[in-house]
Amino acid sequence: MRPFPIVITGHVDHGKSTLIGRLLYDTGALQADRLAEMRQSSQDAGKASEFAFVLDAFEEERARGITIDTSQIYFTSARRPYVIIDAPGHREFIRNMLTGASYADAAVLMVDAVEGICPQTRRHAKLLALVGIKDICVLINKLDQAGYDRARYLEVAAQVRDLFAEFSGTPFAIIPISALTGENVASRAREGGLSWYYGPCFLEALDAIDTPAIEERPFRFAVQDVYQHEDGAVLVGKVDSGRLATGDQVAVWPAGAAARVRAIAKYPAPDVGAASYGDAVGLFLDLDRVPARGEVVAGEPAPETVSLFGATIFWFADCYVSGRPVVIRCATQAVAGRIELLKVYDPAAPDEELDPESLNIGEMARCRIRTDAPLVIDPFASVPELGRFVIECDGVPAGAGIVA
Amino acid sequence: MDYLDALESKSICVIREAYQKFKGRTGMLWSVGKDSTTLLCLVRKAFFGKIPFPVIHIDTGYKFPEMYEFRDRLAKEWGFEVIVARNEEQLACGMGPDQGAKLDCCTELKTNALKQLIDREGFQAILLGIRRDEHGIRAKERYFSPRDSQFQWDYEHQPAELWDQYNSFLNESEHYRVHPILHFTELDIWRYIQREKLPLVDLYLSRQGHRYRSIGCVPCCSPVASPAASIEEIIEELQLTTESERAGRAQDKENLYTMQKLRSLGYM
Structure with a gap:
């Protein structure tokens, strides 16, 4: 089963790496030696168990207590496997955040209950919307440091809704948590400071997000390279959108020349008959000229x-x-x-x-x-x-x- | 398209992109282990059965005899040429894992052996079979990762990499490390090996209750207790284990940041 990719975003120090470390720890997903390494490095840094160190593997990241580069870690819940993508919260590392977000199908936006919405909260929310991520789960973190105050949670949640309204979005869920104590992370905190909250915990909300369906879209195949093959020129690339079958009529853009698909090769098969979204294949076309890298083989409607x-x-x-x-x-x-x-x-x-x-x-x-x-x-x-x-x-x- | 097909397609696109950009200045490292053998199979698929660039084996002289035997056998069967890179000078001086720090031995016999080869052959792109789930440091790698002439990995300034747009701009005397199987997990590799019926060094299979989960140089690899004597059994075992794959690798243990130091010095 394909792991569901989810990116963790938010302002610096709002608890992104800590959340991931905590989630892995509480679900028993941390490998024994990574756990020991985390404990050792925390101790060396003079700290109690620092869950963020599971992902912040660079020495500089641990010394400065920040995430510099995006990282990925695998995790399996009762429902499905995940790839969890950690993203840095500093503005100077925004390219790394975007790199991480570009792999994700859904996102988590962390907001510190004490600080409320900060500049990178806004920037990240809008970037996620720009790159087309629709399901964003908001975690209001550090409720333990905000005296478990329900009114503060409601206040920050209202700010979050206003922020999402700026790009016509709605958060998938808004959950009060403490990544540090683990409350409402992997299981519901029925007792203690957050007992006023009756909704799902973070892990339950995560499992409730559906994998986006691959929509029926027009066929597109951008030529990556052209190889000389014993059966003629083969155009290699991946199906960027839609689907294709041997015998289909297509056009090669920007010129728009019509062509027929003679074969769809995938070694060792000379013709697999069909290809769909994401498939890396080689196309043999009936066309009197050989297209070059960057030309786009497309179906209807035309690009x-x-x-x-x-x-x-x-x-x-x-x-x-x-x-x-x-x-x-x-x-x-x-x-x-x-x-x-x-x-x-x-x-x-x-x-x-x-x-x-x-x-x-x-x-x-x-x-x-x-x-x-x-x-x-x-x-x-x-x-x-x-x-x-x-x-x-x-x-x-x-x-x-x-x-x- | 199923999950393994999706992993395979992604890798093939990365391989083809590297070759499109760097053509004859491309090479790949083959450690003879399961990951780079999987990479070798993907390269073969990407180019319709051919391997259009040199396959490099960095030989420290301390590898398992089974590895040398497998290397020569597969090269003959699949019909590709292997360039063997050795740091002869250091080997002649007696460099080895028992000569001081592991960091120095890895640096001399692996990193510097590669450095000498790149200088000699002028490679601009080196394909490598590393994976994100192997180590916290490897989890931060890009598919295309630039290295300067000193082999330094400037991990604080890695370029953005999104939407399959890979950075390939080359400053003088730089080269790229290309990581086509970065997104495979250890379990994915075994499932892929099973599906593709890939040939493999049998050190991975249990003998007298022990097997190697990760292989390299004899003195620095310890076997793990395991009854898994077939690929099916390895897959079953991995679904239950809480030990990490590199638990038997000495270079990860010496110091917390040895891996980061090794990689920033140009280690694979």
Whole structure:
């Protein structure tokens, strides 16, 4: 069974790594030597058992008490296996948070009951919405430090709902917990400070999230490479969207030339007859020219071919100054272009409009992108794989965006 | 598509991406263990039965005899060429696991042997069969991970990696470590080996109540007590165990951060 990938997000120090360590510990999922290693390293650092050290494996992370890079750990509940993705909460490591979130189907957003909503809470919530994660479970943590105050929980929960309303979202659940004591993490805290709460604990809420169904979408296959095979040119890549069968009529974009699928190869089978979403296959097409990397084999309805398009982008590198050349990478396409910033804003302070001539780390923008060569795209909502892209500056990924 | 197919497809895409970007400057490390043998099988699938780049075996001289025998046999059966990399100078000086710290032995006989080979052959991408669930440090790896000429892993400044867009921009004298099976777990590997009927060194199977869960150099690997004498039994056993896979590997134990130090120095 495929593990369900879930990313843990939230402001720095709101307890993300501690939650994961606690969950693994309380469910007996921590391997004996990892547990011993955690205890030893906690002791060396002069601390009681530091659950965060299970994931914060770098020496620097433990010394500074922060998560620097995203990490993944496997865990199995009574219902199913999970891949739990820890994400750093610092703004400077936002690219690592986004890297982690890009693997997830659902998310947890941690909020400190004492501090309430903080800048990275807002930024993370909006980034999760941007990358298309719909199920977000909110944990109001450190209730033990907030005197187990029900009124405080309700107050923070109301702030959370307001935040989600800004992007027309609704949290999957809002649960009062203490990651430190384990209350409402792996089991319900029926006694003690949180006995006023009757809802599900975190693990129950997690198990209640359904795996998103793979929707029926139009067929897309971005050519990754072309190999010379004894049976002719084989186009390799993965099915980015939809499904395909041998004999299907397709078109190869941006030119839009019609072709027929002669065979779908998957070694050692010369023709497997059909392929679906995610399959890495080789296509033999009846076509008089050999397509190159970056061309898109597609079914109906056809994708759009553009050299100017609208997008919402998110920046995770150093300052970008309007007009600087960039490379847009969408599926296997890579084209040079320029960004025309229309409106720049900080997702952590959405009411303030910022200087539209530059973009800084952690900021978002509405923009138009002009490319030097045609780009084959789809709206993000209809084909996510061709509706999202990474922006490179000087060869380094610096931003990400979705086609508006 | 079932779960193992999904894992396989992801790996094949990463392998093809590395080859597309680095072509003849690509190589892969084959330790002869279960993970890199799985990787070798995936490379073969990615290129329709061929292995288009050199397969490198880093030989410390301390490997199990069964490993050398298996290496030569599979290379012949599958028809690929193995480049054997050894740090001859250090071996001649008597470097070994009983000469001081394990960190030094691993660094000299593995990391530096690879460094010498990369310098000599000019590789820009090295495929490696590491997995996230092996170790807390490996859980933080990217699929494409840049290393500088000193082999340093700048883990505080790893580039973003999302939506199958892999960073491949190369500064002078850098190379990339490419990790196509990063997302496999130990159990996934065994299920895949079972499904694909992959050949394997039989040190993994129980003999007289013991087997190796992870193999490397003879002096630094201890067997675990286990009756599992077939792949089916190993899969059953792993579903119940609370011991971690590398519990028998000495280099993880010497010091809490040995693995981080080894990796930041360029260890595989």
